[in-house]
Amino acid sequence: MIYARNLVKTFGAVTAVNDVSFEVAPGEIFAFLGPNGAGKTTTIKMLTTMLKPTSGAIELDGLDPQKKQNEARKRFGIVFQDPSLDGDLTAAENMEIHGVLYHVPRKQRHHRTEELLKLFELWDRRGDQVKKFSGGMKRRLEIARGFLHTPKILFLDEPTLGLDPQSRNQLWNHVKKVNEAEGVTVFLTTHYMDEADRVAHRIGVIDHGKLVAQGTPSAIKEQTGTVTLEDAFLALTGSTIRDESAGSADQMRQFARMWSGGKR
Amino acid sequence: MSVIYILWLRELKRYTRSRSQIVASLGQPLLYLLVLGFGLGPVFKRAGYGSYFQFIAPGVIGMSVLFSSIFSGLGLLWDRQFGFLKETLVAPVPRIQIMIGRTLGGSTTAILQGMLVTLVCVLAGFRPASFYAIPLALGFMVLIALLFAALGVAIGSSLQDMQGFQLIMNFLVMPIYFLSGAMFPLSNQGKVLTFVTALDPLSYGIDGMRSVLLSAATFQPAFGTLTDLAVLIGVGAILLVFGAYRFSKIEI
Numbered sequence: 001m002i003y004a005r006n007l008v009k010t011f012g013a014v015t016a017v018n019d020v021s022f023e024v025a026p027g028e029i030f031a032f033l034g035p036n037g038a039g040k041t042t043t044i045k046m047l048t049t050m051l052k053p054t055s056g057a058i059e060l061d062g063l064d065p066q067k068k069q070n071e072a073r074k075r076f077g078i079v080f081q082d083p084s085l086d087g088d089l090t091a092a093e094n095m096e097i098h099g100v101l102y103h104v105p106r107k108q109r110h111h112r113t114e115e116l117l118k119l120f121e122l123w124d125r126r127g128d129q130v131k132k133f134s135g136g137m138k139r140r141l142e143i144a145r146g147f148l149h150t151p152k153i154l155f156l157d158e159p160t161l162g163l164d165p166q167s168r169n170q171l172w173n174h175v176k177k178v179n180e181a182e183g184v185t186v187f188l189t190t191h192y193m194d195e196a197d198r199v200a201h202r203i204g205v206i207d208h209g210k211l212v213a214q215g216t217p218s219a220i221k222e223q224t225g226t227v228t229l230e231d232a233f234l235a236l237t238g239s240t241i242r243d244e245s246a247g248s249a250d251q252m253r254q255f256a257r258m259w260s261g262g263k264r
Numbered sequence: 265m266s267v268i269y270i271l272w273l274r275e276l277k278r279y280t281r282s283r284s285q286i287v288a289s290l291g292q293p294l295l296y297l298l299v300l301g302f303g304l305g306p307v308f309k310r311a312g313y314g315s316y317f318q319f320i321a322p323g324v325i326g327m328s329v330l331f332s333s334i335f336s337g338l339g340l341l342w343d344r345q346f347g348f349l350k351e352t353l354v355a356p357v358p359r360i361q362i363m364i365g366r367t368l369g370g371s372t373t374a375i376l377q378g379m380l381v382t383l384v385c386v387l388a389g390f391r392p393a394s395f396y397a398i399p400l401a402l403g404f405m406v407l408i409a410l411l412f413a414a415l416g417v418a419i420g421s422s423l424q425d426m427q428g429f430q431l432i433m434n435f436l437v438m439p440i441y442f443l444s445g446a447m448f449p450l451s452n453q454g455k456v457l458t459f460v461t462a463l464d465p466l467s468y469g470i471d472g473m474r475s476v477l478l479s480a481a482t483f484q485p486a487f488g489t490l491t492d493l494a495v496l497i498g499v500g501a502i503l504l505v506f507g508a509y510r511f512s513k514i515e516i
Binding site: 050069071073083088093098103 | 271346350352356
C-alpha cells in the first residue's frame with residue numbers, strides 16, 4: 001500500500017532523510033519511530049504530497065504522490081502533529097467541510113459522519129463548538145475526520161502527544177477498530193514506545209535520517225536482546241538527547257499557545 | 265463549486281458567531297463618526313464645506329469595509345497558526361477554489377459590516393441624498409471589500425507569522441485609511457498629498473460612495489464616479505490575480 005525506495009531529502013547541506021526504503025502492506029499498522037529531528041515528519045511530508053523528495057521513489061496505492069497529487073490525496077487521510085480543526089465551528093461542521101473538500105457525496109457524508117462520531121464517542125457533542133472540547137476530544141475528532149472520506153491509508157503524526165493515558169488508550173482502541181473493520185492501512189509516529197508495541201504490526205526505526213531497524217515489535221526486541229521496546233529503541237538510537245532547533249513552525253506554536261492561554 | 269460555497273459559508277458562520285467582535289468592531293467607526301463628526305463640524309462649516317457629519321459618514325463606512333476585508337484576508341495567518349489552513353491545503357482541491365472561497369467569504373462579512381455601520385450612521389443622523397443612493401453605495405462597498413480582501417490574502421500568504429501584523433497595520437492599513445480622504449476633502453490639497461492620495465485605491469472607493477450618497481450640491485467628486493468605478497475594478501482584478509498567485513505559493 002505504501003512503498004518507499006531510496007528516499008532522500010536534503011535541505012541545503014543538511015540531509016534530513018538519507019536513503020530510506022520500506023514497504024507497508026495493505027491493512028497493516030506501521031509505526032515509524034525515531035528521536036526528535038530523526039526525519040519522521042519529513043518522511044510523512046514526502047509521503048503525503050507536501051514535500052518533494054530530492055531523490056527516490058514513492059508509491060501510495062500504486063500512485064506517485066508527486067505526479068498524481070489530487071488522486072493520491074483522495075486516498076489518504078492525515079492527522080497532523082498540530083491541531084487543524086476550526087475551533088469556532090462545531091464538530092459536525094468540521095466534518096462537513098472535510099467531506100465537501102474530499103468530494104464525498106452528501107448522503108454518504110452525513111451517514112459516515114454519524115457513524116464515525118458515534119464510534120469516536122462524539123455524537124452527543126456534535127453541535128458544540130470545537131474550542132469547548134478537551135484535548136483528547138479534539139484529537140478524536142481529527143482522527144474521525146481523517147477517516148471520513150474512507151481513505152485507504154491514514155497517516156497519524158504523533159496523535160497522542162500531550163494526552164493522558166486514558167485518552168491515549170481510548171484513541172488507539174478506536175483506530176484499531178476502524179483498521180480491523182475497514183482494512184485501512186495506518187502509518188503512525190509516536191514517542192510512546194508502549195503504544196507502538198501494543199498497536200503496531202510492524203515498526204521502522206529511523207535515526208539521523210537512516211532506517212536503522214525494521215520488523216515486528218518482537219523481532220526488534222529480539223534483534224537488540226532487550227525486553228521492552230523502549231530499551232530496544234534506546235539500544236538502536238543511543239541515549240544522547242537530541243536538541244532540535246526550533247523552526248518557525250515551533251515558534252509559532254509557542255506563540256499560539258501563549259495567545260490562547262494554554263488552552264490548546 | 266461546493267468547495268467555494270462551503271469555505272464561503274465558513275467565513276460567514278465565524279462572523280455571525282463572534283457577536284462580541286462585531287460589537288467591538290463598531291467602536292472605532294462610532295468614535296470617528298461621533299467625535300470627529302461633531303467635533304470638527306463647526307470648523308468645517310465655517311470653511312464653507314457644509315456638514316462635516318454628512319461628509320465623514322461615507323468615509324467611516326469605507327473605513328469599516330477596509331478594516332474588515334483586509335483583516336479577513338489576514339485571517340489566513342490565524343488559520344495557519346491554529347492549523348486549519350493545512351486541512352484545506354492537503355485536500356484534493358485546486359488551491360484557486362480555496363482562495364476564491366476565502367476571499368468571497370471575507371468580502372461578504374466586510375459588506376455586512378459596512379451595512380451595519382451604514383445603519384448606525386443613519387441612526388446617528390446621517391441622511392443619504394436619496395433612497396436609491398443606498399444600493400449604489402452598496403455596489404461600491406462590494407468593490408472595496410473584494411479589492412482589500414484580495415490584498416489581505418496576498419499579504420497573509422506572504423507572511424510567516426503574526427509578528428508582521430503590527431507592521432502591516434501601521435505601514436499599510438492605517439496609511440490606506442488616512443490617505444483615502446475619508447476624513448478630509450481631497451480637493452485643493454498640496455501637490456504631494458494630491459499625488460499620494462491618488463495612489464490609494466480606497467480614495468476612489470470613498471469618493472465613489474460620497475458621489476452617490478451625498479447630493480451634488482454639497483459634494484463635488486474628486487475623480488468622478490466613472491473613474492472611481494474603473495480604478496476599483498481594475499485594481500481589484502489585479503489584486504485578485506496577485507492574491508491567487510501568492511496563495512498558490514504557500515508551503516505547508
